[in-house]
Amino acid sequence: MSDNFNSQFFQHVDASVPQYVAELGEAVAIPSVSADLQTHLKDIIQMEEWTKSYIERLGGSAELLPNPKGVDDNGNELPPILLAEFKAADNSESKKTVCCYAHLDVQPAAKEDGWDSDPFVLTEKDDKLYGRGSTDDKGPALSWLWVIQAHRKLGVDLPVNVKLMFEGMEESGSEGMFEAIQILSKEGKFLSDVDFFCISDNYWLGASKPCLTYGLRGLAYFSCSVQCCEQDLHSGVLGGTVHEAMTDLVQLMASLIDSSGKILVPGIMDDVAEVTPEEDALYETIDFNCESYKKENKVASVSNKLMYENEKDLLMARWRYPTLSLHGIEGAFSGTGAKTVIPAKAIGKFSLRLVPDQDPKRIEKCVSDHLNKVFASLGSPNKMNVTLLHGAKAWLSDPNHPNFAAAARATEKVYGLLPDYTREGGSIPITTAFEEATQMNVCLLPVGACDDMAHSQNEKYNKKNLVNGVKVLGLYLHELGELKG
Amino acid sequence: MSDNFNSQFFQHVDASVPQYVAELGEAVAIPSVSADLQTHLKDIIQMEEWTKSYIERLGGSAELLPNPKGVDDNGNELPPILLAEFKAADNSESKKTVCCYAHLDVQPAAKEDGWDSDPFVLTEKDDKLYGRGSTDDKGPALSWLWVIQAHRKLGVDLPVNVKLMFEGMEESGSEGMFEAIQILSKEGKFLSDVDFFCISDNYWLGASKPCLTYGLRGLAYFSCSVQCCEQDLHSGVLGGTVHEAMTDLVQLMASLIDSSGKILVPGIMDDVAEVTPEEDALYETIDFNCESYKKENKVASVSNKLMYENEKDLLMARWRYPTLSLHGIEGAFSGTGAKTVIPAKAIGKFSLRLVPDQDPKRIEKCVSDHLNKVFASLGSPNKMNVTLLHGAKAWLSDPNHPNFAAAARATEKVYGLLPDYTREGGSIPITTAFEEATQMNVCLLPVGACDDMAHSQNEKYNKKNLVNGVKVLGLYLHELGELKG
Ligand SMILES: [Zn+2]
Ligand SMILES: [Zn+2]
Ligand SMILES: [Zn+2]
Ligand SMILES: [Zn+2]
Missing domain, CATH: 3.40.630.10 (Zn peptidases)
Incomplete structure (x- = not known):
């Protein structure tokens, strides 16, 4: 050339x-x-x-x-x-x-x-x-x-x-x-x-x-459904008489991650690759700044706090460690205003971002075992189901x-x-x-x-x-x- | 006539x-x-x-x-x-x-x-x-x-x-x-x-x-919002770097009620009127049957379990004791399928049914104090807000x-x-x-x-x-x- x-x-x-x-x-x-x-x-x-x-x-x-x-x-x-x-x-x-x-x-x-x-x-x-x-x-x-x-x-x-x-x-x-x-x-x-x-x-x-x-990063996207009956009920008319699906689902979702970002599902961190010196070195010269990141993503004007306030830790959290996000709930009331519904079936959506060397199949087992165990501890008669919707290494x-x-x-x-x-x-x-x-x-x-x-x-x-x-x-x-x- | x-x-x-x-x-x-x-x-x-x-x-x-x-x-x-x-x-x-x-x-x-x-x-x-x-x-x-x-x-x-x-x-x-x-x-x-x-x-x-x-029963309908930033974020691109609103919100919602139907908010039961003998007598002859109730409300084919399995307790739970229902979350992903979003602001909706002699204003204070205390314990930098949308004795x-x-x-x-x-x-x-x-x-x-x-x-x-x-x-x-x- x-x-x-x-x-x-x-x-x-x-x-x-x-x-x-x-x-x-x-x-x-x-x-x-x-x-x-x-x-x-x-x-x-x-x-x-x-x-x-x-x-x-x-x-x-x-x-x-x-x-x-x-x-x-x-x-x-x-x-x-x-x-x-x-x-x-x-x-x-x-x-x-x-x-x-x-x-x-x-x-x-x-x-x-x-x-x-x-x-x-x-x-x-x-x-x-x-x-x-x-x-x-x-x-x-x-x-x-x-x-x-x-x-x-x-x-x-x-x-x-x-x-x-x-x-x-x-x-x-x-x-x-x-x-x-x-x-x-x-x-x-x-x-x-x-x-x-x-x-x-x-x-x-x-x-x-x-x-x-x-x-x-890879992906393991889950749905977790809890069903208490076959039709939505009115919370005024029936509240207090049925084991509500949302009550269980929120307990299950709350058992996955805490506010510090720690994933509470046992076994999830087992296969995460160690940081090598070569990998570590790649982070040293990177053009990245936490303060601009807060502004670009419009965090600055609200909490103005990131999970980590130094560049290397933040990039590692973003690229090379698994994370878990709760996306929302399907089947429950999601509109504006006040609807007094007891949802018959509520489906929590959450996903983990996977890193080397996590295997989506093993992650699925960890998540499923964990949620089944938590659900059993609730003593609820409702039907619970965990499904991996997408898995990618x-x-x-x-x-x-x-x-x-x-x-x-x-x-x-x-x-x-x-x-x-x-x-x-x-x-x-x-x-x-x-x-x-x-x-x-x-x-x-x-x-x-x-x-x-x-x-x-x-x-x-x-x-x-x-x-x-x-x-x-x-x-x-x-x-x-x-x-x- | x-x-x-x-x-x-x-x-x-x-x-x-x-x-x-x-x-x-x-x-x-x-x-x-x-x-x-x-x-x-x-x-x-x-x-x-x-x-x-x-x-x-x-x-x-x-x-x-x-x-x-x-x-x-x-x-x-x-x-x-x-x-x-x-x-x-x-x-x-x-x-x-x-x-x-x-x-x-x-x-x-x-x-x-x-x-x-x-x-x-x-x-x-x-x-x-x-x-x-x-x-x-x-x-x-x-x-x-x-x-x-x-x-x-x-x-x-x-x-x-x-x-x-x-x-x-x-x-x-x-x-x-x-x-x-x-x-x-x-x-x-x-x-x-x-x-x-x-x-x-x-x-x-x-x-x-x-x-x-x-x-x-009366009503105290609440919204509880948690905001982490001003725009929805992509959980792949940014997951792990921000304190996600949903993580906090689910912890807050989980702190309100347990799967046995017990309301976990301190002070809620303080003003509930005692059952009088006259009131008790009205329940004796009532045409009501738990088994039909399960069928009518399509609980029979799913959990087939009510909160109480005898008529009087169930009717009292429905009519003369307060209850708390979680209705859903506004602002989070609520569709079918899999969307990898970190909601910027998630708004939990829940309500209590009130009974004599509960005062909605006092209930509002109990709920607000409780959620503020739980939120403080999470150590989250996000913005949280509790609002009573409707109150009725x-x-x-x-x-x-x-x-x-x-x-x-x-x-x-x-x-x-x-x-x-x-x-x-x-x-x-x-x-x-x-x-x-x-x-x-x-x-x-x-x-x-x-x-x-x-x-x-x-x-x-x-x-x-x-x-x-x-x-x-x-x-x-x-x-x-x-x-x-
Ligand atoms: Zn109507
Ligand atoms: Zn009407
Ligand atoms: Zn694209
Ligand atoms: Zn593209």
Whole structure:
């Protein structure tokens, strides 16, 4: 890779910003909300068709793979998965192949939720591009196309073969993706010759310093139901005569965690990996500040207290230790005002974030044993049931892998500094799916800032992150092309 | 009152059943849901207009009193209150005046909630009339009109002057009624010459034996909010770093009551009145059976256990001891499925049913002191707030009052047996309001059966209860007319 290419490429990207903004605007205008397939399946498909035809105009091959799962649990047709390929013109056979994953669906959004502008009209203000999907994940998805386009315009061959796998159900459980990954990893199929994976669907730790992400927590999401009868009862008419489900459920939920954040379920901490000196060192230089974190997450104006008030402990609590959150109760009264109901069946929802080396199956047993024991101690005649709704292992990669090293060098060339190595508290289950099905390394290469408000009101993508993102992803391909062996 | 009138009246009522069913069907078809004024204010008003014009066709005078409260806390216009009068033609001045209260609004209902038929289409099946409001309270409300109509058709003068006060906000806190009762009780106003009140808006203890109700529990309905930040957070991204509101709230709710039904708030039991021998005796003959109670309330098929397994203890728990019910949590995740949210602010809803001689103000202090103490013990930096949303004293009347005696004799003439004397677990706050403002006796004269499922799916009114209800209410007027002094 020549410095000559770099400067030409950077110039081209800088000059193309108005085009990028216009095209991102076209993409944002398609309300591809996967949470509501009945209304928006057609929009997801339109978004996929829009992208496919863009790819074909760039000379790539593309197909819409019918969703291997067919329909979701409610019988709604699921959108296809977009598979595309740009082969290098010269020596394609000897060049490496990278598969870039992104998603074209978005979270729901409505102006009434508190957006300052129409969420489906990309709106520029103070060098920020506001709109649903701007940063999650349409901006990053299109960036791969802009990288290819730059090579075409500059007459430069691709340093690696580039495959794209873009789905339309990520915000709703990536339905069909896991099946697709299994099928496509078989001998001779789409993923079978992939050497590296790259996913740009998470965020920097802060607002200004880029990072690479090498770990994700897993998830064990539980429901715990208590039923006392078959119909809701009136608390005035019947209160005092039945063993109320809510009374038991609240005791059960209260037995899971205390206000200091300590998980009270025996055995949960048994398999948590020790901190190694190498891991510990990664935390030392990280660009992170507790005070800004409180402000960004709007804790400052309420309690103004975090679980830990020093950066390393807080990041470890977020990334490498399990946590338990109580999300709410289904089946009980949840409206405003005062309803005098005795819920017949109340279903507590809570989840643990898992870390290496916790096994969701073992966690399920710990939680289930604990709740059964507590429930027995209540002496209640009600029916109690614990169910693991979702289980996913944590993911931990090697930040020294060549795939990460390539991403780090690309970042350095664009930003002039080495990225932080971060983990994420959340899970991105397809990461593990790609890795387990193909045994190839997956690098999480975020391009958006921590305050992009993915999933929230006023989601935005900084124009600066857009520009630098295209540059980093472009150079990343060249760094991969330089790798030996 | 002559036996001749009785038999003519009974015949007329029996012959009018098809008309009654048709008219109740018209009323049920108007979805006068007071919980949703934005959508249904017009329907409540239509229901009131429908009734007003019925009254006027019967020769009564009627007016729609603008709601004295004007708007609710959300700024929604409140429906008017219907005031009507049927004066006796002869000796009106020397005759007693009874004021009959009912409500024309209904609880929300939707087919999807699990109704077997459209809740707003009165549907007859096995001599039961299914529909929202059929028994609560449109059937009883219309019964007063049918009683008047029978007198008109039979050419019989009214034995007492009859006033009707029908409201449209009962299911949503009777907003404006308390102000109206105050205003209308003043010298020369609508309620100032009322001698007796009758309310038919509760239910028999069982499915077959009529009763009169002389006591109601009061209410202290609380919300307890805990806030940790100003926006909902993602439990994956941030779990482990903030003091979560739900963790604290569940501890607070768990501190209120245990699974045996024991209220854990200190001081709550201090002012509960002792059981007197007279009171104790009223429980001896009551038509009540724990096994049927379990079946009716659909406890049998789930836990098949009540708090007490003997009738007297169970009825006392329901009527004359305080209870505490946890209703649910506002602001947390309450949907189906799995949402990984850390709620920013979670608001627990719970209420106590109060009995003589508990004072809601003192109960508020006990609950607030207790929760503040428990919250302090949690060491949480979050913001906690306890609010009494509604407070109402218990009501206890004299079952030997002439008003009750008249209702008892009317019941005996229709059913051939004396009614049970019951209390209710729930509160009907306007009962106390009428009594306190006018110093006149209020008789609760239920006409529906215990299994009518008011507020629930498949609410119904037995055709037999409808017919006998009209008869009892008609004879009750005559019994009042016979009273001396
Ligand atoms: Zn995403
Ligand atoms: Zn997302
Ligand atoms: Zn009612
Ligand atoms: Zn009601």
